[in-house]
Amino acid sequence: MFAIYKKELSSYFNSTLGYIIIALYLLFSGFFFWMICFNSGANALADVVNYMLYIVFFLVPLITMKSFADEKHQHTDQALFTAPVGLWEIVLGKYLSALTLYALCNLVFIFYALILMAVTGATIAWGHLLGAIIGIILLGAAMLSLNLLFSSLTEHQIIAAVVGIATGLVFMLYDSIVGAVENFINTLFGGDYQVVVLDKLSVTSHYQNFYKGILSPVDFVFFLSFVVLFLFLTNRVLDRRRWV
């Protein structure tokens, strides 16, 4: 597993992809940082994290799009799948390297906090900020596992990215979509129905708990099961390939 992890991580930095992702992350977060903390003068770094949420849904698919699609396309998967390593080692190696790159991007918020302290002398609400950072990392971790699955389903990285971004859009607007469904049902049947279960699957509302500073095991378990589910499905997709 470690060999694959190492190779994947270094391949992000041997190609332009890793740098593009980091650059985009810095660009957007820097823009929000400047807007909120300097232009509006609010000492609210956690809100910067909050805004980045909109970007994460579009950036995450770029991190994993190559993972399995490109291996298949370049026929290098034949080396991976005929080597004496298990499928789980391959899936986890790829997943953890993507997660590492993503987590590295999020380190930038710590630097913003230090800059803010140095320039304005403001005191940072570390608890609030760290909660938001943990939240955004967990949300990204969940989306990474889903996008890894998309990458294993196709041979073309662009398809994996496009499907990932479209799905990301759905997850981003999930609460509004559920609300719209609720409204639709209520006007149709004229009542005050509430959608249950479905609203619990919103990744953004689970993130919001972290942003609010609530570190509840429920949210941890939610994200963890999300990741496990989609890594498991990825594993199954790769295993199935041998049979068709």
Next chain:
Amino acid sequence: MVEVKNLVKSYGNIDAVNNISFTANVGEVLGFLGPNGAGKSTTMNIISGYLSATSGTVTIDGYDIVDEPKEAKKRIGYLPELPPVYQEMTVKKYLNFMYELKKATQPREEHLNEIMKQCGILEISDRIIRNLSKGYRQRVGVAQALVGNPPVIILDEPTVGLDPKQIIEMRTLIKNLGKKHAVIFSSHVLSEVSAVCDRIVVISQGRIVADEATNKFSYMNTEEMKLTLTVEGTSATVISAVSSVDGVTKVRRGDRQSDSVCNYSVEYKKDVDVRKGIFRALAKADCPILQMKDAGMSLEEMFLTLTTPTYQDKGGRD
């Protein structure tokens, strides 16, 4: 070392591989011969564990590729049809990655240098694979298969895309590998297979149609043997003289070389040596023999006979 039993791979109603069985041992180069689309690559992909068979088993050194994939795969070095190289890596980095991926235990520097030397890629070890020619990429692919020194080496058309000099080097390499490994290698170039392999397995439309030692190969499956003659004299005399020899079944006139010199092809029964008889008969008819050659059945003819559907409809060999 490699034991393949009743292997079947079906895609819907089509059997890409149909009941293939054979074994390959250490110290042996097994040539896998067949026209394009015969099922060579599919079979190799199944042996290496990349694909799963519909039915049948593959065991490597006693380890089943499905039940104990890690142990089995440890013992295989595989070069697929297209070398599985990462374009953005240098040769050295790539081989280092394969070394770690395969969990090899040999002293790293020494082992990788040895392999690069063997494959003739030592001088390009710092170049990025993307910029290499097809021939060099192919050699990097072979080098990758040798990492970890597995006892079984499977090479799928390793000489495709190489120039003549590289082909000769590759053949020498394969022959040398055959001394200490079980080598299975596929090709549709017949001369190559006969030059390198100890045994040839011919596969056509997913079935094995021949499995013989190379030196026995060109004579098997034929009732009739063939000679070609170049004789001076009138054709009628020559044909009647040769036909009178015991064991000769058929004489045909071939190309005319000059007014009085002609080529003839003579078919005769297996197990009878007709050469002396032909010599005496033609000497008696005062027709000097300018050349006499055992035509056997060339590998090409053999191959065509074995792989044309009509032969298989007669039953072929399972």
